[in-house]
Amino acid sequence: MLDIINMTKVFYPGTVNEKLALDDINLHVNPGDVVCIVGSNGSGKSTLFNLISGTYPVTSGQITLDGKNVTNSPEYKRAMTIGRIFQDPTKGTAANMSIEDNMITAATKGMKSLRISLNNERREEFKKLLEPIGMQDRLKDNVGLLSGGQRQALTLLMTVMSKPRMLLLDEHTAALDPRNAQIVMDLTERFIKEYDLTALMVTHNMQFAIDFGNRLVMMDEGTIILDVSGEDKKKLTVNKLVELFKNIRKKDFDNDEGLLTCE
Ligand SMILES: Nc1ncnc2c1ncn2[C@@H]1O[C@H](COP(=O)(O)OP(=O)(O)OP(=O)(O)O)[C@@H](O)[C@H]1O
Numbered sequence: 001m002l003d004i005i006n007m008t009k010v011f012y013p014g015t016v017n018e019k020l021a022l023d024d025i026n027l028h029v030n031p032g033d034v035v036c037i038v039g040s041n042g043s044g045k046s047t048l049f050n051l052i053s054g055t056y057p058v059t060s061g062q063i064t065l066d067g068k069n070v071t072n073s074p075e076y077k078r079a080m081t082i083g084r085i086f087q088d089p090t091k092g093t094a095a096n097m098s099i100e101d102n103m104i105t106a107a108t109k110g111m112k113s114l115r116i117s118l119n120n121e122r123r124e125e126f127k128k129l130l131e132p133i134g135m136q137d138r139l140k141d142n143v144g145l146l147s148g149g150q151r152q153a154l155t156l157l158m159t160v161m162s163k164p165r166m167l168l169l170d171e172h173t174a175a176l177d178p179r180n181a182q183i184v185m186d187l188t189e190r191f192i193k194e195y196d197l198t199a200l201m202v203t204h205n206m207q208f209a210i211d212f213g214n215r216l217v218m219m220d221e222g223t224i225i226l227d228v229s230g231e232d233k234k235k236l237t238v239n240k241l242v243e244l245f246k247n248i249r250k251k252d253f254d255n256d257e258g259l260l261t262c263e
Helices: 045-052 099-107 120-133 148-161 179-192 206-211 231-236 240-250
Strands: 002-011 019-029 034-039 062-067 083-087 166-170 196-200 217-222 225-230
Touching: 002 045, 019 045, 019 225, 034 045, 034 206, 045 166, 045 196, 062 148, 083 148, 099 120, 099 148, 120 148, 120 179, 148 179, 206 240, 217 231, 217 240, 225 231, 225 240
Parallel strands: 034 196, 034 217, 083 166, 166 196
Antiparallel strands: 002 019, 002 062, 217 225
């Protein structure tokens, strides 16, 4: 479903600040894959997402989505098929608008001329959609009143409502306390199943990466150094991952406590 072929990204090429952020990356993602991406700071995880979503152009290489070459397609067009959720819970919703107004915006995403009106039938639909996140009676509440966890849950719902083919989860629970992070992770799992999505999730939490999804990719210095799936992934532990990193890279894993335990 997603194919990344020989993709390289160089920032500020030909200057003293030249930085090779992604070095000839190849990644094939199958429909229904849920891929967790880990790696130390600066290993290229966000750049990978920025290139998949079209935030930055690639320096070389190709990206295809469902067989279609999207390498040069603009970000707003890719947003029809790729839903991205960021670390900051305030990013995906408008604080000064009600939940129902935010939801109607999500429901009309990508429709240029067609307008969907907010009638009682639509409100009933929204209520049903809001049930899994417990906000079915809060349609008129301003989003600014919600907690970070509630807001991220709403962002998640609004993103899947617009029926993307693929979700990019960019450390989307990192700013939440452990309880809310777990709630949002559970919702993520539920929505991925219910809406039949393929997902890539960047996380600094190795345990989340081991527990979640069917595949784990580890990056270092702009390359993919490990790609584990299925039964092999189920056998992983944080210690085994760190050991694998050492064996592959012949150096110690960036032993940042945050990388090994929690967000
Ligand atoms: N817009 C940019 N301009 C210049 N350099 C950049 C830009 N974005 C990323 N880089 C550089 O590319 C490299 C990879 O950065 P990236 O943000 O992709 O890493 P990351 O794995 O997401 O790190 P972190 O876990 O700290 O978020 C880093 O050296 C970074 O400084």
